[in-house]
Amino acid sequence: MARSSSSAWVDYDNDGWLDLFVANAVVEDNDLYHNNGDGTFTAITSGAVVSDGGHSVGVAFADYNNDGYMDLAISNDFASANFLYLNNGGSNNWVQFSLGGVVSNYAALGAKLRLYAGGIAQLREITGQTGHGAQNELRAHFGIGSATSIDSLVIEWPSCLKMYLSDVAINQVHEIKEALIASDPEDTTVCPTQDFSLSVETYDTGYNYQWKKDGVNLVNGGNISGANSATLTVTNVQPSDAGDYTCLITGSCAGLTEESDTAFVSVESCLGRLHIGNRKCS
Ligand SMILES: [Ca+2]
Numbered sequence: 677m678a679r680s681s682s683s684a685w686v687d688y689d690n691d692g693w694l695d696l697f698v699a700n701a702v703v704e705d706n707d708l709y710h711n712n713g714d715g716t717f718t719a720i721t722s723g724a725v726v727s728d729g730g731h732s733v734g735v736a737f738a739d740y741n742n743d744g745y746m747d748l749a750i751s752n753d754f755a756s757a758n759f760l761y762l763n764n765g766g767s768n769n770w771v772q773f774s775l776g777g778v779v780s781n782y783a784a785l786g787a788k789l790r791l792y793a794g795g796i797a798q799l800r801e802i803t804g805q806t807g808h809g810a811q812n813e814l815r816a817h818f819g820i821g822s823a824t825s826i827d828s829l830v831i832e833w834p835s836c837l838k839m840y841l842s843d844v845a846i847n848q849v850h851e852i853k854e855a856l857i858a859s860d861p862e863d864t865t866v867c868p869t870q871d872f873s874l875s876v877e878t879y880d881t882g883y884n885y886q887w888k889k890d891g892v893n894l895v896n897g898g899n900i901s902g903a904n905s906a907t908l909t910v911t912n913v914q915p916s917d918a919g920d921y922t923c924l925i926t927g928s929c930a931g932l933t934e935e936s937d938t939a940f941v942s943v944e945s946c947l948g949r950l951h952i953g954n955r956k957c958s
């Protein structure tokens with residue numbers, strides 16, 4: 677390696693280990709080093725990427741054809757043509773995340789993603805100016821080798837919010853918004869004198885909950901419990917309990933609050949429903 681101008685880390689073969697690309701100026705061939713996963717690297721010596729020369733200055737990786745394999749753009753100086761390489765891909769699995777900040781900056785710069793899959797823990801940070809005169813795409817890309825599932829993903833946002841996700845589908849791009857709520861309460865139909873519960877699921881714990889009915893804060897007592905927890909329970913339901921229910925979540929990070937989608941609760945006579953619709957009350 678002589679007159680190197682720029683470099684970038686990327687898992688180009690999606691085996692779960694970051695590989696290293698180095699751009700060299702003065703018409704010297706560029707370098708690509710494959711990570712062997714044991715602390716050593718092997719120089720790749722054949723192929724256009726390492727034999728096209730070029731007065732190379734900037735390096736940027738992005739998956740421009742969305743096949744899960746990172747492609748490479750190189751800017752060359754002194755009026756020589758730039759290089760764009762399409763990754764031929766392979767059989768390894770992958771997953772990508774496009775983050776959108778709400779309280780944090782919109783591009784999520786500074787966010788960290790910790791992914792666990794196939795016995796390997798990987799870290800990516802969303803950063804700007806990833807190389808000299810160049811910028812990788814802002815998506816976080818992970819190769820996961822032959823793993824067929826993601827054990828877990830933790831996203832640490834600049835705001836201090838943490839999101840814990842499991843059940844993340846592989847071989848696709850996920851768009852994830854900075855959020856407190858993972859799943860909203862569902863519409864419910866209940867018979868008089870029966871009970872019902874509504875639940876809101878959050879990406880992390882330690883938040884404050886306030887359930888509301890028709891926009892008014894609920895308080896525990898009477899037939900209502902859990903007004904300040906993840907699950908609201910209403911027992912011995914009366915027609916007056918029908919209405920629009922939401923839950924306001926207050927985060928531990930400054931300024932971060934979120935209100936759930938509305939769950940519509942209907943109170944209908946089971947007898948009437950049996951007669952009219954010939955349906956069983958669930
Ligand atoms: Ca690799």
Ligand SMILES: [Ca+2]
Pocket residue numbers: 699700701702703704705706729730731732
């Ligand atoms: Ca070069």
Ligand SMILES: [Ca+2]
Pocket residue numbers: 738739740741742743744745746747762763
């Ligand atoms: Ca690609």
